[in-house]
Amino acid sequence: MPRFFFDIVDGEDFPDIQGSIHADLAAARIEAIRYSAEVLKEMPERFWNSELWTMSVFDQNRVPLFTLKFLAADAVVYETPRRPQLQPG
Numbered sequence: 001m002p003r004f005f006f007d008i009v010d011g012e013d014f015p016d017i018q019g020s021i022h023a024d025l026a027a028a029r030i031e032a033i034r035y036s037a038e039v040l041k042e043m044p045e046r047f048w049n050s051e052l053w054t055m056s057v058f059d060q061n062r063v064p065l066f067t068l069k070f071l072a073a074d075a076v077v078y079e080t081p082r083r084p085q086l087q088p089g
Contacts, residue, residue, distance in 0.1 A: 003060040004028040006035055010046055010053040025065065032057050036068055048072050 001021045008014040022028045036055050040047055047053055053070040 004031070004065075005058040005060075005062065006032060007056045007058065008039065008054070009056070011049075011051065019060070028057055029066070032066070032068055036070070040070070 001023055003019040003021050005016040005019040007016050020031070022031055032055055039055075040053075047070065051071075054067050056067040057065045059065055
């Protein structure tokens with residue numbers, strides 16, 4: 001079975017040194033979602049305090065396979081422009 005590496009970047013680099021073995025790419029994708037959820041659940045303050053949180057997944061030769069990207073942003077409230085009042089004519 002192949003080894004996959006799950007590197008995280010959130011303003012700091014957290015390379016996956018050991019990697020983990022999974023049956024195939026589909027299994028690695030499932031693990032990436034599960035692992036991302038676990039990390040976000042354990043460290044929510046890091047997610048809100050960073051610009052972009054990514055998990056990049058590599059094969060055993062460190063060839064990039066895919067990247068998950070997470071970004072939190074506060075809503076921007078825009079004031080709705082007023083429509084000019086029509087004057088009776």
